[in-house]
Amino acid sequence: MANYNIDAKKETTYDAIVIGSGISGGWAAKELCEKGLKTLVLERGRIVEHVVDYPTMNLDPWDTELRGGLTPEQQQKHYKKMRSGWMGTDTEHFWADDQANPYTEEKPFLWLRAHQMGGRSILWGKQTYRWSDLDFEANAKDGHGVDWPIRYKDIEPWYTYVEKFAGISGEPLGLPQLPDSHFLPPMEMNCVEKHVKSRIEKEFSGRNMIIGRCAHLTVPHNGRGQCQNRNRCSRGCPYGAYFSSNAVTLPAAHATGNLTIRPYSIVQSVIYDDAKGKATGVRIIDSETNEDIEYSAKVIFCNASTLSSTQILLNSKSDRFENGLGNDSGELGHNLMDHTYRVGAVGTVDGFDDKYYKGRRPNGIYIPRYWNISEETKSDKFVRGFGYQGGAGRGGNAANSPEFGASFKDxxxxxxxxxxxxxGFAECLPYHDNKVSLNTKVLDKWGQPTLSIDAEFKENEKAINKQIQEDAVEMLEKSGLKNIIGFDNEHSPGWGVHEMGTARMGRDPKTSVLNGFNQVHAAKNVFVTDGACMTSSSCVNPSLTYMAITARAADHAVSELKKRNI
Incomplete structure (x- = not known):
């Protein structure tokens, strides 16, 4: 795909450096390259070429040993991620090694990492929703955290910009708390989902149920094929039918001739020049040779993922920044957030026995937030809110049966x-004491400090989860379902895989790390546009917002470079 810088002696100076090649890093690379900057993308892991490096994309369960299960050796390699239950031999090669990349849980925290070109953009859930001013104004209105330095009007044109390129399918609804995107045709609900939708919307005023808004193509788009409803997305899609850096943004960056990718590059720190008052480059460790190498650039984008970018900034110490680059406020590493998850309800549906569905649609339904969106919906139990994801389907009917013979086979x-x-997915508040810090006592295999993570869900999140389960049971009951079971599979942060915060944007350098254009307050040529920049967490999936924020920041960076302001 790209020009690979494997031999560091070939070139060490670029216009821009992007740390990480996942969802936000791919967008940073595309935008900077298309604006004429010679851009180096530093990737911690291996090269993954679109299609070429998707070895399991067409396999069925019976094509693999252990029917997709992991060997004891693989389970030990991924001993933390095994808690999630999401990993098998079909995706094991896309996940980072927990043994080589340890972290310390001061309180339980599931940190899922993917160290390869494309990062977690190969593995993500692809639900894509815009934030609204309900989200951007929340901190200022209820006093939790600090005020966002941007509003919906600042990011709205960038949502449209990235949606038109990435391809987002969905249906417009006209809700102020969930602005409509620039949509491709929506996927279709099945018959039971349509039935439940009609009952919920009839029984509950102000509650809507829609097909999920997702980064799946329902028609060919920008040279990519449409979704084939195989639901094998996390193995890599040979059609390029869902958004990933490998299929979408990195090829666009490569087409400019300005992209260079260096794999196996562990970023140790950002280099800051006290005399110049700005960053001058990045120091890496070659993960294969252990060689220390420095690269120089005029502008640096940190997109290694929320916690990894924060780890790099904390480790970037100088006479000017004794506690980490940009950490004048002391907020670097604090205000870690994730969404609560794994709480809701399930039930069976009578009837529709003569109906089924075609394919394995890689998308579900969505019920947008309906609490605390107006005075009429204000709760005295909690602040903020939640939305639901889910769906209907039919499984087999012979599991765990003692029968045998012809009738059993039939x-x-x-x-x-x-x-x-x-x-439900519920918003987590930005608590200062939910934090990460460098652990100099536990080093990784390259001798670098690791992270200690100290975070938990608190009373507000627990109150929201209680409401999620109660509402879910009530909606299913009034929709006529049977055998309803409410559930709360209590979990620690990290399970939502939406970790955010720890280098937040803000208006005041005394209480935040970044300004309204994602620049480090005291080092304006360093931008952070992955999840670390988030000031609050909303209750919707954040990746679309990362894309829009990144495109906006890249545009600002090039404008400031041209003005010689950075």
Missing amino acids: RMLKPGPWEFFIT
């Missing part, structure tokens, strides 16, 4: 009853 070929479930 029954195995018939689908089981319809089930419908919803699970």
